[in-house]
Amino acid sequence: MSNKIRLATVWLDGCSGCHMSFLDMDERLLELADKIELVSSPIMDAKDVPPNIDLTLIEGAVSSEEDLHKALAFRKNSKLVMAFGDCAVTGNVPSMRNMFDVDEVYNRAYVETADTQKQVPRSVVPALLARARPVHEVIHVDVHLPGCPPNADIIFYVLSELIAGRMPDPMKIGKFG
Amino acid sequence: MTPEELRELAEKRRAQLKQPRCRLNVCLAAGCQSCAGDSVFKAIKQQIEARKLDGVQVRGVGCLGLCAEGPLVLVEPSGLLYQRVKPEDAGELLDALEGAPLKRLECPTDVPFFRAQKKIVLENAGVIDPENLEDYLAAKGYEGLIRALTDMTPADVIAEVTTSGLRGRGGGGYPTGLKWSTVAKSKGAKKYVICNGDEGDPGAFMDRAVLESDPHRVIEGMIIAAYAVGAQHGYAYIRAEYPLAVKRMQNAIKQAQKAGLLGDGILGTSFSFNMEVRLGAGAFVCGEETALIASIEGKRGQPRPRPPFPAESGLWGYPTLINNVETFANIPPILRHGGAWYAAIGTEKSKGTKVFALAGRVKNTGLIEVPMGITLREIIFDIGGGIPDGKKFKAVQTGGPSGGCIPEQYLDMPVDYDSLARVGSIMGSGGMIVMDETSCMVDVAKFFMDFCKAESCGKCVPCRAGTDQMHGILTKICNGEATLDDLALLERLCDVVKNTSLCGLGQTAPNPVLSTLKYFRDEYLAHIVDKRCPAGVCKIKAPAEVHA
Amino acid sequence: MSESILTLSIDGKDVSAVAGQTILEVARENGIAIPTLCYLQGLTPVGACRMCLVEVKGVPKLLPACVTRAAEGMEVTTQTPRLQEYRRTIVELLFAERNHVCAVCVSNNHCELQDLARRVGMNHVRVPYRYPRLGVDATHPRFAVDHNRCVLCGRCVRVCDEIEGAHTWDFMGRGIECRVITDMNQPWGSSETCTSCGKCVHVCPTGTLTEKGRAAAEMKKRLQFLPYLTLMREARP
Numbered sequence: 007m008s009n010k011i012r013l014a015t016v017w018l019d020g021c022s023g024c025h026m027s028f029l030d031m032d033e034r035l036l037e038l039a040d041k042i043e044l045v046s047s048p049i050m051d052a053k054d055v056p057p058n059i060d061l062t063l064i065e066g067a068v069s070s071e072e073d074l075h076k077a078l079a080f081r082k083n084s085k086l087v088m089a090f091g092d093c094a095v096t097g098n099v100p101s102m103r104n105m106f107d108v109d110e111v112y113n114r115a116y117v118e119t120a121d122t123q124k125q126v127p128r129s130v131v132p133a134l135l136a137r138a139r140p141v142h143e144v145i146h147v148d149v150h151l152p153g154c155p156p157n158a159d160i161i162f163y164v165l166s167e168l169i170a171g172r173m174p175d176p177m178k179i180g181k182f183g
Numbered sequence: 184m185t186p187e188e189l190r191e192l193a194e195k196r197r198a199q200l201k202q203p204r205c206r207l208n209v210c211l212a213a214g215c216q217s218c219a220g221d222s223v224f225k226a227i228k229q230q231i232e233a234r235k236l237d238g239v240q241v242r243g244v245g246c247l248g249l250c251a252e253g254p255l256v257l258v259e260p261s262g263l264l265y266q267r268v269k270p271e272d273a274g275e276l277l278d279a280l281e282g283a284p285l286k287r288l289e290c291p292t293d294v295p296f297f298r299a300q301k302k303i304v305l306e307n308a309g310v311i312d313p314e315n316l317e318d319y320l321a322a323k324g325y326e327g328l329i330r331a332l333t334d335m336t337p338a339d340v341i342a343e344v345t346t347s348g349l350r351g352r353g354g355g356g357y358p359t360g361l362k363w364s365t366v367a368k369s370k371g372a373k374k375y376v377i378c379n380g381d382e383g384d385p386g387a388f389m390d391r392a393v394l395e396s397d398p399h400r401v402i403e404g405m406i407i408a409a410y411a412v413g414a415q416h417g418y419a420y421i422r423a424e425y426p427l428a429v430k431r432m433q434n435a436i437k438q439a440q441k442a443g444l445l446g447d448g449i450l451g452t453s454f455s456f457n458m459e460v461r462l463g464a465g466a467f468v469c470g471e472e473t474a475l476i477a478s479i480e481g482k483r484g485q486p487r488p489r490p491p492f493p494a495e496s497g498l499w500g501y502p503t504l505i506n507n508v509e510t511f512a513n514i515p516p517i518l519r520h521g522g523a524w525y526a527a528i529g530t531e532k533s534k535g536t537k538v539f540a541l542a543g544r545v546k547n548t549g550l551i552e553v554p555m556g557i558t559l560r561e562i563i564f565d566i567g568g569g570i571p572d573g574k575k576f577k578a579v580q581t582g583g584p585s586g587g588c589i590p591e592q593y594l595d596m597p598v599d600y601d602s603l604a605r606v607g608s609i610m611g612s613g614g615m616i617v618m619d620e621t622s623c624m625v626d627v628a629k630f631f632m633d634f635c636k637a638e639s640c641g642k643c644v645p646c647r648a649g650t651d652q653m654h655g656i657l658t659k660i661c662n663g664e665a666t667l668d669d670l671a672l673l674e675r676l677c678d679v680v681k682n683t684s685l686c687g688l689g690q691t692a693p694n695p696v697l698s699t700l701k702y703f704r705d706e707y708l709a710h711i712v713d714k715r716c717p718a719g720v721c722k723i724k725a726p727a728e729v730h731a
Numbered sequence: 732m733s734e735s736i737l738t739l740s741i742d743g744k745d746v747s748a749v750a751g752q753t754i755l756e757v758a759r760e761n762g763i764a765i766p767t768l769c770y771l772q773g774l775t776p777v778g779a780c781r782m783c784l785v786e787v788k789g790v791p792k793l794l795p796a797c798v799t800r801a802a803e804g805m806e807v808t809t810q811t812p813r814l815q816e817y818r819r820t821i822v823e824l825l826f827a828e829r830n831h832v833c834a835v836c837v838s839n840n841h842c843e844l845q846d847l848a849r850r851v852g853m854n855h856v857r858v859p860y861r862y863p864r865l866g867v868d869a870t871h872p873r874f875a876v877d878h879n880r881c882v883l884c885g886r887c888v889r890v891c892d893e894i895e896g897a898h899t900w901d902f903m904g905r906g907i908e909c910r911v912i913t914d915m916n917q918p919w920g921s922s923e924t925c926t927s928c929g930k931c932v933h934v935c936p937t938g939t940l941t942e943k944g945r946a947a948a949e950m951k952k953r954l955q956f957l958p959y960l961t962l963m964r965e966a967r968p
Contacts (some may be wrong), residue, residue, distance in 0.1 A: 044877055095855050096826070098834055104862035105830065137862070142855055150854035154834035177852045183833025466905065483902060488778035489799045498829050641883060641902065641909025642779045648824035651907040672858065679820045682793055683781045 011169055012060045014046040015090070016080055018073040019100040019138055020066030023155040024091035025049065028063075030158035038162075041169050046080075055079040063090040064147075067100040068139045072132035074114060081145040086168070088149040089141045092182055095152045100138040108134050149174070152182045184443040184450045186329045193320035200321055204238035205280050206307060207258040211243035212395045213388065213427060214250035214549070217307070223254045226270035230277050238697065239280065245396020247309035248300075250549040252290055257309060266290035295565035296547045303536050304512045305552045308396035313431050316438040319399040325444060327518030329686070331407045332452050334534075340411040341367060344514065346522030347536030348508035352506030353379055353470070353612040354582065355687075356533075356600040362504065365494040366412040369502035374414035376405050376458070377505045379475060380421035380428065383467040384583025385634060387614035389538040390508035392550050394421065394428035397512070398435035402458070404511030406444065407518055409456040412504050417458030420475055424465055433460050467638035468583075471686045472497075472505045474640065485640045507612065509538055529555030531581075533599035535611075543616040546571050553598070560594040563617055574619040578702070582611025584631045584638075585691030587698025588624060607698040609691070623720035624703040625710055627658040631695035639688060646689025651678035653696065660707060663714040663723030670711060674700065739805040755783055755796035758809065764849055765809050766818060768843060769884035770797040771934055773957035774893060778883055781821055782847065785809045793817075819851040820858075827858045828907070829865060830879040831937070837950045838938030844882060861907075868913075870920030870958040873943055874932050876911070880939040883909055887931035887940060894960055910937075924961040930956070 009043055010105040017025060025048065031038070045059060046052040055076075062084040068077050081087055103111045111134065112126045151164055153176075160180045167174035184192075193539050200206075209215075209224040227241045247255040252266035256276065265276060265288040272288060279285040292644070309320035318327070345360025366374065378401060382390040394401060405417050419436075421429050436458060439445040444561075447455040461479050469484040476498050478484035497503025513535060517525045526534050533555040533683045539562065542548050546568030553562060559579055570576050578588040587608035589596075596602050600610045618627065636650040656673045659665040677693035677700075684690045700707060709717050716723055735750040741763050748757040758765050765821070766805035768780035768886045785796045788806035807881070808814075825831075825844060833839050865878040888900040888911060899922050903912045932940040933952045941950055 089855065092834055096832075097860060098832055101860065101862070102832060102835075104860070105864040111936075114745065139885070140855065140860075143859070147855070152854060175854075176851055177854050181833075181849050183836065183839040270820070360864075468905075488795055490800075636906055639906035641904065641906045642777070642885075643781055644779070644821050644828075644882075645781055645822055647883070647906055647909065648828045651861070652824065655859065675820070676858070679817055683784055683817050683821065685778060685781065685795075 008143050010043040011041055012045045012056070012058060013042045014056065014059045014062040014080060014084065015044070015048065016046070016062060016064045016066075016076055017048040018076060018094070018141075019064030019069035020091065020093040020153070021099075024063075024065040024066070024093075027091075027153075027155035027158055028161055031162050034162050038165060038169075042165075057083050059084040061086045061088065064094050064141050065090045067093045067097045068135065068141060068144045069100050070132035070134050074135060074144060077141060077145050084139050086148045087141075087145065088151055088164070088168075089147045090151055091156055092152050092154040094141045095150050096182065097138055097140045098154060101140075104137045108136055110168060145172070149176070149179070151176045153180050153181065154183050156180055186202055186333060189320065189325060189450070191441070192317060193324075196317040196321040200318075202238070203240040205261075206240045206242060206259040208242050208247075208259065209245040210245070210247040210255040210257075210309060212246035212308075212392055213425075214246065215253035215255055216427070218253050220254035222270040223268050223273065226273035227256075227276065230273045234277065236277065239277070242312050243314075243410075244311065245308045245313045246305070247391040248305070248551060249290065249547060252548055255290070255309075262292065264290040264292050278505060287452065295561075296549075296551070299557075299566050300552050300614060301536050301554045302552050303516050303525075303528075304393060304400075304509055304538050305396070305550070306516070307400065308392060308550075311397065313396050313398055314434055316399060316435070316442060319397070323519060324399050324515070325403055327515035328403050328406055328444070329450060331410055331518050332450050332454060335412045337367060337413060340407060340518070342409070343522040344517060347503065347513075347517045348522075348529075348532075349510065349513055349517065349525065350533065350600060352509035352513070352537065352612065354585065354609060356610055358499065359506065359510055362494065362506070363411050365492075366414075366502050366504040369495050371502040373416070373501045374412055375498045375501055375503040376409045376412065376414045376417040376456075377472075377475065377479070378417065378419040378511055379465045379470060379505055379507045380419055380425070380432075380471070381470040381475060382425075382508070382612060382613055383422065383638075384585075384614040385463075385472055385631075386540060386542040386616045387583055387612055387680050388540045389550065389613040391425050391428050392540075393508050393512050393538070394425065394432055394604035398428075398431045399439065400512045400515055401432070401448055401508055402435055402439050402445070404506075405458060406449065406456055407514050408506065408511065410454055410505055412502075413624050414504065415456060417456065418479055418498075419458060419460045419469060420463055420469070420479060421460055422463040422465060422469075429460060429462065433603065436460065446545060456479035458577065464634060466640070467634075468640045468686070468688050470690060474686070475505065476503065483640075485642045486688075488685060509613070530597060530599045532601055537598070537610070537613060539613045539615045541567050541615050541617070543617040544574065544622070545617040555599050556597040558595050558597055559589065562598065562615070563594070567617065570617070570619045574621060576617070577620050577622055578618045578624065578627075580608075580616040580618065580627065580695070581614065582609035582694070583614045583633045585609055585687065585694055586611045586614075587694045588618070588627065589698070590702040592709070607694065607701055609694070621718055621720070622716035623661075623716050624699040624706045625657065625660050625716075626718075626720045628696045628699045629654065629661055632657055632692070635688065635692035639692075643683075643685035643689060645680045646684040646686075646692065649676050649684075650689070650692050652676055653680065653693070657696070660710045661716070661721040661723075663710055663716075663721070665711050667711060670707060737801055737803045739801050739803065739807065741807040742809055750800075752801050753797060754785060754794070754799050754801055754805075754807055757801050758796060758807075763896040765796050765811060766847055767797060768847060768882065768885065768936060771886050771890075771954070771957065774886060774889040774934070777885060777889070780882070782818055784814060784817065786811060786814065815851065819853050822847050822851050823856045823858055825882050826853070826856045827860045829861070829863060829881060832879075836880060837941050837945065837947050838880070838937040838952075839947050841951045842938060843936035868919050869943070871922075871925070871927070872916035872920065873927060874919065874929065875941050875943055876913075877939055877941070878910060878918060880937045881911060882937055882939075883911065883913050884936060885911075886934040886936065887911060890930045890934045890957070894957070894964075895926060895928050895930050897926050897928075899926045900931060
């Protein structure tokens with residue numbers, strides 16, 4: 007157990023497509039499982055940010071206070087952080103709200119387009135930040151893996167390289183969008 | 184009109200000008216007009232008429248220089264200068280013509296502001312009536328043209344200008360003689376001469392003053408240039424924000440045409456040249472020669488890559504000579520006195536004089552003309568009278584948004600093209616803004632970046648998007664919201680924008696940032712690290728919760 | 732000899748050129764790739780995007796390959812760490828300038844800006860995004876313009892003016908506020924000069940100008956017409 011790479015995956019403001027693409031690695035996941043220990047992920051039920059993470063994959067833009075809190079906490083406990091997919095790298099679709107004020111966004115979502123209970127929630131739902139931001143604008147990011155989503159092959163390539171102790175260059179095979 | 188007739192006219196006018204016992208020259212340039220100089224002029228005129236004063240004349244003239252103390256009135260022949268004259272002072276002023284000077288309004292002229300200057304370009308400013316051709320003739324106007332057209336070949340004229348060592352006064356400092364010979368050698372069915380009067384640097388008003396005070400001098404310079412390079416048509420491109428300059432130039436062109444100084448067979452020779460005024464619509468970038476040409480052609484004022492240079496392919500594809508107002512204004516005296524005379528003034532590589540618009544935190548703001556090689560200290564502390572209110576000098580900004588801020592340690596450096604470039608600034612067109620300890624250098628850099636961002640034409644990416652990004656970072660620094668990473672990004676963007684922009688606007692836009700970073704980095708760090716503005720200019724909010 | 736032949740070197744490779752050819756033309760003939768964005772064969776080069784800047788020995792400034800003529804003995808370098816860094820920054824400035832969201836763009840996978848990002852190794856944008864509020868004009872019956880994707884390369888302006896001769900497109904505004912407009916900044920659909928030829932759509936490097944009703948995979952730009960039309964024009968007496 008101890009020499010396995012401690013991996014965390016985090017899901018911020020995104021569609022979870024990057025996580026789906028991760029699962030698309032299919033049988034290669036078994037290969038990775040020999041080398042990786044998944045310590046935290048939206049597909050498992052970890053309540054706290056585990057310590058001593060080797061690599062954290064962050065999917066999604068930093069949109070809400072909760073996202074910000076998570077990004078900071080995982081950064082603190084991780085050796086390497088990877089912006090995983092376009093939302094994390096560029097802000098992508100979540101950032102399309104940035105050309106509007108937060109109040110306009112709330113109003114559109116909870117009042118204008120709501121059928122009943124037209125009111126903006128002030129509790130329970132994490133408050134939106136003024137702007138949805140790419141992860142590197144909030145914390146230091148070591149690896150950027152663009153793609154919407156990055157396909158399974160490139161995820162496998164990048165992880166394999168990192169496991170082997172090399173710094174991959176995803177732009178050699180990857181792309182935005 | 185032949186040269187003889189012209190000289191006769193000049194002689195007649197000179198005699199006429201000697202006639203009145205007394206003459207009051209009221210400054211009607213933009214500076215004094217803005218503080219009601221024209222009302223002073225009217226009041227004096229009324230009083231003279233009401234009192235039926237014989238032999239006393241009043242004239243509106245161009246810039247008298249000491250704009251800070253306007254409206255100014257110069258009395259001839261006594262040479263008394265009156266400052267801050269109000270219309271109601273007219274009576275007292277006329278009373279004082281006979282007796283003792285009016286102490287209350289007297290402006291001492293035996294002071295460095297006047298003594299340390301050397302006037303070549305501005306020799307007629309404040310002395311002649313800019314709306315009167317005969318006044319210009321009486322002041323030896325068009326003598327240079329007569330010499331060029333009657334005694335010299337075009338090659339001789341170029342040789343004379345080359346000997347003078349004159350360099351472009353618009354900012355670049357390109358040798359004028361070399362530029363002229365290039366255009367002269369270029370082949371084209373037509374050639375054009377353009378006078379660049381699109382002065383747009385914040386705080387600069389040199390060209391404006393020349394155009395307003397002595398328009399014929401510029402026209403004469405252009406005709407001589409046209410003769411030298413073989414051009415048939417000229418344009419004076421003047422920004423529309425200078426309505427008085429435009430009016431006086433248009434008026435002067437009409438007078439010159441009427442006198443046969445413009446048009447076919449000038450001065451009875453076979454040389455023909457005509458010109459007209461074109462108005463700029465206020466884009467700073469149109470001071471860039473290729474953008475200016477596009478603007479005259481009726482296109483969007485955007486620069487294009489050079490080569491080809493306008494000397495080879497300029498206006499409508501024809502060889503075109505473009506010089507700045509002040510450059511042309513230097514030509515008549517060079518032709519009158521010879522290139523060697525001019526070359527004896529100034530330094531080895533920067534000849535002649537330079538007009539500066541002295542502004543900012545200095546006592547004597549105004550328009551000055553000084554020999555090249557004078558030190559900044561002489562300009563600011565002798566001519567400028569130093570910093571008001573007992574404050575401490577901090578920096579002087581030369582060259583406008585393309586220039587840099589020069590700190591105290593270089594005050595004794597001679598003012599010439601190369602020395603200024605060495606310390607990270609430029610001569611530029613002559614804007615000189617003095618700053619004291621109440622100025623925040625980051626705020627100054629932000630101001631100039633805001634200017635460049637707004638004036639970028641939007642054609643090339645680094646200038647369009649880069650200046651906006653740099654302005655954003657400078658704003659963040661001023662607001663106390665920036666990190667050291669932002670500062671590193673700012674420096675990286677300076678490098679990119681400087682080296683990849685298409686024209687001079689973008690290539691020099693980072694200069695105010697680079698020079699303030701070089702000499703006042705501690706002020707940047709104070710904003711970023713300590714979250715305070717040393718000069719107390721930037722309003723930095725108390726550090727709230729700062730994350731990451 | 733009516734045309735003089737020059738020799739020069741590009742990236743250490745000795746190449747020949749006809750006098751008047753640009754560095755870019757010579758480089759492309761010799762299989763040396765210099766990235767471009769505003770350049771398009773068949774349109775007047777404008778040197779606006781600054782992607783094709785190259786180093787020439789003995790010249791202190793960087794020169795745009797698209798408008799710089801080859802000269803005898805010139806030594807050109809097209810790929811240095813400095814040039815690569817500048818190119819990447821310029822692409823980043825473009826991505827940050829407007830709202831380029833590849834994932835939901837109709838030109839996704841057929842976009843020259845997207846290709847450039849990959850080519851210059853842009854794995855993320857290091858300058859802050861601006862998020863300007865820009866509009867989409869879909870008033871034209873067949874085409875649409877989405878200003879969020881525009882890089883102001885001016886290809887539409889040039890093709891409309893130089894090839895179609897309609898001059899429907901032009902620029903408005905200065906600096907960061909610069910926009911492409913149709914006629915006197917009126918809705919495209921109300922333009923009286925537009926011939927609906929669609930050339931602008933097909934020279935547009937990004938998803939700014941598109942044909943309506945096309946899905947992302949279908950919105951491929953067809954540039955082949957341009958060199959052909961230019962050639963035919965030149966051949967005409």
